[in-house]
Amino acid sequence: xxxxxxxxxxxxxxxVAVSLLTFGILFLVPxxxxxxxxxxxxxxxxxxxxxxxxxxxxxxxxxxYADWVWxxxxxxxxxxxxxxxxxADLIWARLGVTVQLAxxxxxxxxxxxxxAGFLAxxxxxxxxxxxxxxxxxxxxxxxxxxxxxxxxxxxxxxLPSLGVVSYVPFxxxxxxxxxxxxxxxxxxxxxxxxxxxxxxxxxGDDIFRNADYVRTARAKGAGxxxxxxxxxxxNAILPLVTVAGLQFAQLLGxxxxxxxxxxxxxxxxxxxxxxxxxxYPVIQGGVLVITLSYVLLNLLVDMIxxxxxxxxxxxxxxxxx
Amino acid sequence: MNQMAKPLRxxxxxxxxxxxxxxxSLALLLLAATVFAPLLSSTGAYMPSAAVLESPSxxxxxxxxxxxxxxxxxxxxxxxxxxLIVGTSAALAVALGxxxxxxxxxxxxxxxxxxxxxxxxxxAVPTLLLAVxxxxxxxxSAIALTVVLVATFIPHASRVVRVAALQVTAQDYVASARVxxxxxxxxxxxxxxxxxxxxxxxxxxxxxxxxxxIESSLSFLGLGVPPPAPSIGYIIAEGxxxxxxxxxxxxxxxxxxxxxxxxxxxxxxxxxxHWGNGNRVRRA
Amino acid sequence: MTRHVLEFVGVSKVYGSRRxxxxxxxxxxxxxxxxxxxxxxxxxxxxKSTLARLALGMEQPTTGVVRVDGKSxxxxxxxxxxxxxxxxxxxxxxxxxxxxxxxxxxxxxxxSRKFDKAGRTRRADTILDEVRLNDELRHRIPGELSGxxxxxxxxxxxxxxxxPLVVCDEAxxxxxxxxxxQVLNLLRRVREEYxxxxxxxxxxxxxxxxxxxxILVLYLGKVMEIGTTASLLRDPAHPYTMTLLSAVPxxxxxxxxxxxxxxxxxxxxxxxxxxxxxxxxxxxxxxxxCRQQEPPLAPLANGNSAACHFPHxxxxxxxxxxxx
Numbered sequence: 001x002x003x004x005x006x007x008x009x010x011x012x013x014x015x016v017a018v019s020l021l022t023f024g025i026l027f028l029v030p031x032x033x034x035x036x037x038x039x040x041x042x043x044x045x046x047x048x049x050x051x052x053x054x055x056x057x058x059x060x061x062x063x064x065y066a067d068w069v070w071x072x073x074x075x076x077x078x079x080x081x082x083x084x085x086x087x088a089d090l091i092w093a094r095l096g097v098t099v100q101l102a103x104x105x106x107x108x109x110x111x112x113x114x115x116a117g118f119l120a121x122x123x124x125x126x127x128x129x130x131x132x133x134x135x136x137x138x139x140x141x142x143x144x145x146x147x148x149x150x151x152x153x154x155x156x157x158x159l160p161s162l163g164v165v166s167y168v169p170f171x172x173x174x175x176x177x178x179x180x181x182x183x184x185x186x187x188x189x190x191x192x193x194x195x196x197x198x199x200x201x202x203x204g205d206d207i208f209r210n211a212d213y214v215r216t217a218r219a220k221g222a223g224x225x226x227x228x229x230x231x232x233x234x235n236a237i238l239p240l241v242t243v244a245g246l247q248f249a250q251l252l253g254x255x256x257x258x259x260x261x262x263x264x265x266x267x268x269x270x271x272x273x274x275x276x277x278x279x280y281p282v283i284q285g286g287v288l289v290i291t292l293s294y295v296l297l298n299l300l301v302d303m304i305x306x307x308x309x310x311x312x313x314x315x316x317x318x319x320x321x
Numbered sequence: 322m323n324q325m326a327k328p329l330r331x332x333x334x335x336x337x338x339x340x341x342x343x344x345x346s347l348a349l350l351l352l353a354a355t356v357f358a359p360l361l362s363s364t365g366a367y368m369p370s371a372a373v374l375e376s377p378s379x380x381x382x383x384x385x386x387x388x389x390x391x392x393x394x395x396x397x398x399x400x401x402x403x404x405l406i407v408g409t410s411a412a413l414a415v416a417l418g419x420x421x422x423x424x425x426x427x428x429x430x431x432x433x434x435x436x437x438x439x440x441x442x443x444x445a446v447p448t449l450l451l452a453v454x455x456x457x458x459x460x461x462s463a464i465a466l467t468v469v470l471v472a473t474f475i476p477h478a479s480r481v482v483r484v485a486a487l488q489v490t491a492q493d494y495v496a497s498a499r500v501x502x503x504x505x506x507x508x509x510x511x512x513x514x515x516x517x518x519x520x521x522x523x524x525x526x527x528x529x530x531x532x533x534x535i536e537s538s539l540s541f542l543g544l545g546v547p548p549p550a551p552s553i554g555y556i557i558a559e560g561x562x563x564x565x566x567x568x569x570x571x572x573x574x575x576x577x578x579x580x581x582x583x584x585x586x587x588x589x590x591x592x593x594x595h596w597g598n599g600n601r602v603r604r605a
Numbered sequence: 606m607t608r609h610v611l612e613f614v615g616v617s618k619v620y621g622s623r624r625x626x627x628x629x630x631x632x633x634x635x636x637x638x639x640x641x642x643x644x645x646x647x648x649x650x651x652x653k654s655t656l657a658r659l660a661l662g663m664e665q666p667t668t669g670v671v672r673v674d675g676k677s678x679x680x681x682x683x684x685x686x687x688x689x690x691x692x693x694x695x696x697x698x699x700x701x702x703x704x705x706x707x708x709x710x711x712x713x714x715x716x717s718r719k720f721d722k723a724g725r726t727r728r729a730d731t732i733l734d735e736v737r738l739n740d741e742l743r744h745r746i747p748g749e750l751s752g753x754x755x756x757x758x759x760x761x762x763x764x765x766x767x768x769p770l771v772v773c774d775e776a777x778x779x780x781x782x783x784x785x786x787q788v789l790n791l792l793r794r795v796r797e798e799y800x801x802x803x804x805x806x807x808x809x810x811x812x813x814x815x816x817x818x819x820i821l822v823l824y825l826g827k828v829m830e831i832g833t834t835a836s837l838l839r840d841p842a843h844p845y846t847m848t849l850l851s852a853v854p855x856x857x858x859x860x861x862x863x864x865x866x867x868x869x870x871x872x873x874x875x876x877x878x879x880x881x882x883x884x885x886x887x888x889x890x891x892x893x894x895c896r897q898q899e900p901p902l903a904p905l906a907n908g909n910s911a912a913c914h915f916p917h918x919x920x921x922x923x924x925x926x927x928x929x
Contacts, residue, residue, distance in 0.1 A: 010438060010442075013438070013442060014445045017442045018445075021451065022454070025454050025455060025457075028459050029459070029460075140586070141530065141579055141582040142582075143538050143579075143582070145541045146575045146578065149557055149561060149564075149571055150571070150575060152561075152564070153564050153571060250447070253447025253448075253449060254447070254449050257449075257542070260542070261561075271450075275453070275457040287451070287454045291446055291447060291450060294450075295446065298445060492698040493693040493695060493698045493699040494698065494700055494701045494709070496663065496691070497691060497693070497762070498712060500661050500662070500687075501687050501766070502687045503715070511701075511704075512701050515701075515704075516701070516703060
């Protein structure tokens with residue numbers, strides 16, 4: 001409980017730091033800020049004057065920052081310099097895709113990871129175990145852009161008839177929408193799934209070796225399969241819930257890469273495009289939204305953990321048996 | 322007159338764990354390749370030629386790219402720059418983070434609290450995204466990249482070192498030194514630092530493996546070392562255009578970077594095993 | 606006028622707030638004269654470790670003053686700048702595992718500016734000779750030494766700079782019994798050589814008695830009895846002291862053999878001490894007065910002092926004598 005309160009107390013500070021950093025990015029750009037924001041209209045004094053007046057760039061940094069935060073809290077994240085549309089609208093339209101991808105990616109990773117971990121435990125010491133764990137070790141060392149690119153490569157070689165699978169919006173066709181995200185999610189799952197697999201296998205292995213209730217179950221005559229299914233797995237998977245939550249947050253933050261490769265209309269790709277166009281309001285707004293989600297999600301996971309794991313609540317170390 | 326026990330006293334070669342051997346030899350192999358492969362290449366990494374998008378051949382063991390440059394040379398020069406940037410950044414991040422962690426552990430109290438709150442803030446934010454934003458703003462360059470990488474990983478390193486340093490600080494010989502009136506910088510340097518040496522090296526290897534992922538991802542997005550200098554991520558990005566007819570750039574660059582990441586991961590795990598897992602702090 | 610190397614004047618230590626915190630030590634008034642060895646006997650929870658830390662300046666008293674060699678202890682954690690040294694209980698953690706023993710022994714010498722580099726080497730060699738750690742052993746790292754050898758090294762380090770006060774906190778507890786005697790005798794010899802002042806702390810009365818001139822018996826943070834070793838052993842006043850004595854058959858002096866006194870009741874927690882005498886919950890002769898009123902540390906006929914309403918009452922044979 002105390003830990004939770006400490007974390008909550010740190011939240012405002014974190015939020016301030018994050019927003020300060022995000023806002024401050026604009027000022028890292030070498031050169032005059034007005035010129036930067038003017039973009040292509042860099043030689044047009046009228047446009048530049050408007051920008052300067054609108055954003056009050058002659059005011060002290062902290063005042064500008066406070067103003068920006070105030071507006072952001074009301075949902076106004078400025079105007080995109082390339083498309084002249086409100087940044088908030090642009091992000092909102094795309095956030096759904098990013099979230100969808102992250103959800104799907106996490107789900108598939110958990111499924112793959114748990115299944116693989118289960119198999120590795122079931123056939124401990126045998127070839128399957130070694131193969132799976134080798135994949136797990138290698139899988140964790142693959143950057144997401146590599147796995148995504150290789151998958152695209154694999155598709156183009158092995159299923160050339162598939163053509164370009166473009167994203168289907170969820171509202172139009174939920175199932176098709178999920179299907180269109182299958183490969184991107186898979187590329188994420190290769191890496192995350194490996195991590196979950198190692199987790200499950202590690203926790204399960206530890207339980208097998210050390211837990212008293214496993215010994216008890218065996219002494220009562222339970223077969224290996226039963227021991228595994230009813231005693232080891234539930235306890236090994238329990239902490240996974242929080243890890244999955246954290247991983248989901250991680251995928252949100254890392255969506256940039258996969259969206260770019262698969263040309264998905266997500267918030268991450270929006271940011272990358274904006275980088276190419278020097279559209280700083282969009283960059284700031286996009287980074288802010290995703291980062292905030294990440295921070296809040298992490299906090300949420302921290303709060304849920306005691307609810308999920310009764311051991312933490314009770315304060316003892318009794319496992320379910 | 323050697324005061325300090327020789328650093329290799331506990332490190333007889335034949336007792337090293339297999340992971341360390343595997344990772345170490347792999348890393349050395351790749352390192353050697355980054356030195357020699359470009360020299361052996363016929364046309365070098367920058368020279369365009371008419372031999373466009375060729376498959377591997379004797380002249381070009383890994384093929385050529387869309388403007389006829391030798392892939393082998395490009396890949397290994399790219400790896401070289403990854404090695405250098407990530408190696409430097411990891412060493413710096415762990416050194417600085419380690420100092421912060423040790424000081425936080427030794428002084429405890431409010432110093433520790435403040436430092437760890439700062440660390441918490443850094444750890445709360447998604448690193449890749451912020452790295453992207455910062456580099457986009459600053460303009461990519463080797464220096465900016467190093468700065469961003471170091472800043473991103475200092476917090477984690479300081480956390481890890483702090484844990485080990487706390488264990489050491491609790492030992493009686495530190496209390497004895499305090500009682501004797503030894504100044505804090507001598508205690509930190511002579512008692513705490515040597516006894517967290519193991520952790521520090523493991524952290525460097527682990528940090529390198531994470532940094533390699535981020536560095537290559539950043540260069541994939543065009544935010545790494547700027548062209549024409551080749552970098553692994555950039556080679557893969559370029560290669561995407563023609564990948565149906567000429568997948569060689571992607572395959573070779575991907576394999577090489579994954580191998581390097583694996584190597585550093587194995588080294589980290591091997592070192593960790595060697596210096597004892599639950600037994601991090603050296604006991605007399 | 607005897608010079609006092611260690612003085613506790615009206616010292617108490619409370620962890621937490623003054624009102625509701627844990628009172629680890631109370632009403633401590635004792636001084637140790639130069640060249641004397643004061644033994645502290647107490648079980649775990651008695652406050653003896655806190656006493657050691659206060660003596661070293663590693664912690665500050667909540668009330669009262671602690672003086673080492675005439676100077677009161679400074680800021681918490683600052684130690685007393687070499688005026689006191691300590692020999693710890695755990696041989697494994699008392700020496701830096703990466704340094705050779707001789708380097709560790711030299712360390713305290715680097716603070717005082719009395720010695721230059723050559724002088725430090727000479728001094729370290731001298732003290733290492735005294736503790737019988739030969740030239741080969743002293744260049745080893747702690748991992749290559751036995752428990753007894755490590756403790757001898759710790760003793761050498763503690764004495765190297767000739768501090769006015771040396772604190773031994775369960776210095777031999779972690780050693781095998783056979784090694785224990787060796788180390789204790791070594792300690793006595795070295796103490797003799799340098800006329801050192803020692804604060805010897807242990808839970809084991811026989812060890813303390815072997816080493817000390819005077820003994821202080823501590824229970825739940827309060828002094829139960831204090832006096833010269835000889836008279837304490839021959840003529841104990843406090844029931845707790847008698848209990849401790851009765852547990853060690855060979856320490857029974859006097860003609861009557863004591864039966865082992867077995868304590869009833871529960872050991873009270875330091876966080877929730879009983880009103881009245883702290884020992885009242887377990888004392889075989891506890892009366893209502895004991896439970897209600899805390900007995901002050903009062904002088905006795907034999908020159909010792911005891912904090913008991915009914916000193917000397919618990920009979921020599923362990924049975925209750927007449928209540929005064």
